[in-house]
Amino acid sequence: MKIYSLPVAPKLQPESQIIIYPKHNKDFGVEQDFHLYINQNKTLLTNNITEADWHFLPVYWTRWHLNHDYGRSGIDELQHEIDKSIIDDNKTFTICQYDDGPVVNIGNSVQFLASRKGSNGVDIPLLSSAHKKPFFRRKKKYLASFVGRIANHPIRQAMADALRDNKNVFIYDGDKGTNFFVKTTVSSYISLSPRGYGGSSFRFFEAMQLGVVPFLISDIDTRPFKKFINWDDLSLFTSSSHELERIFSTMRKEDLTAIGKLSNQFYMEKLAYQKWCQYVIKELGSLTC
DSSP states (O other): OOEEEOOOOGGGSOSOOSOOSSTTOOSOOHHHHHHHHHHHOTTTBOSOGGGOSEEEOOOOHHHHHHTTTTTTSSHHHHHHHHHHHOSOGGGEEEEEOSTTTTOSOOTTOEEEESSOOSSOSEEOOOOOOOOOOOSSOOOOOEEEEEEEOGGGOHHHHHHHHHTTTOTTEEEEESOOOHHHHHHHHHTEEEEEEEOOSSSSOHHHHHHHHHTOEEEEEOSSOOOSOTTTOOGGGTOEEESOGGGHHHHHHTOOHHHHHHHHHHHHHHIIIIISTTTTHHHHHHHHHHHHO
C-alpha cells in the first residue's frame, strides 16, 4: 500500500490547543500520533500521487476547533482550505479525535473517529498520556468504580441510578484529581466507562493501561477495529444500565483479574501511542480489497 500525504496549510496543524483534557494529558492526541507514524514509515509514503492507493488528509481537527471556540467560528475558513486540499475524496482518509468529527464537509473521505456520535466513521482508540501506576500493587476494594462527571451524558446518570444500592461499587461524581482517579481505578476489578459527550471514553483505554477491566456503557459500541480485535476477551460492553447487575453476577473476581492483565498486555503491545496506527493501515487495506 502507498499513501500520499496531502499538502495542507500550516494553520490547519496548530502547534497547541487552548484546553487540555484529561488534565494529566500532554498536548498530544491521536491526530498528531498518526501523523508522526506515517512520517516515520517511509515505505508507506509516496510523493507520486498517481501510484497512491490512499490520500491522507493531515488536519489537526481537535486543535483547530478548540482554538476556534469549539467549532463555533472558523468553519468557512476551514472548509475553504479543505476544498483546496482534497484531490479525490473517494481515496482520502483522515484521523479525527474531536467528538463532533471534522464538522466541515469532506465528501466521501473515510473518517477514523476516536469518539464518534453517529453511525458514520471507523472507530479508533481515544488515547491520552499514560498514567503513573502506584509503586506497590493496591488491594482491590471495589468490584467496579467510576470517578468523573455524571452530568456529561444521560447514560452516566442511568448507570449511577442502577448501581445506587450496590455496596461493592464506588461512584464519585466530580473531580478529585489524577491521583485519586488512578488509585480508585487500580483498587477496582472493573472500570465503569460510560460514554460522555462523544460516544467513546478516555477512561476505557486508561483502564487498559492500568490493568483494569474496561466496561464501556454506551448506546453505540465504539470499541475500535472490531474486524481485527476480539473485544469480548478484553473488555465488557452493554448498551443498557439495566444489564449491569446481571453482568456483574456472571463474573468471578479471578476471571476479572485475568481479563485485566490480558487487556493491559494487549494495550501495551497493540493500542498504545504508535501501536494502534497499524490497524488503520489494515483497515485501509480491507477497504481497498
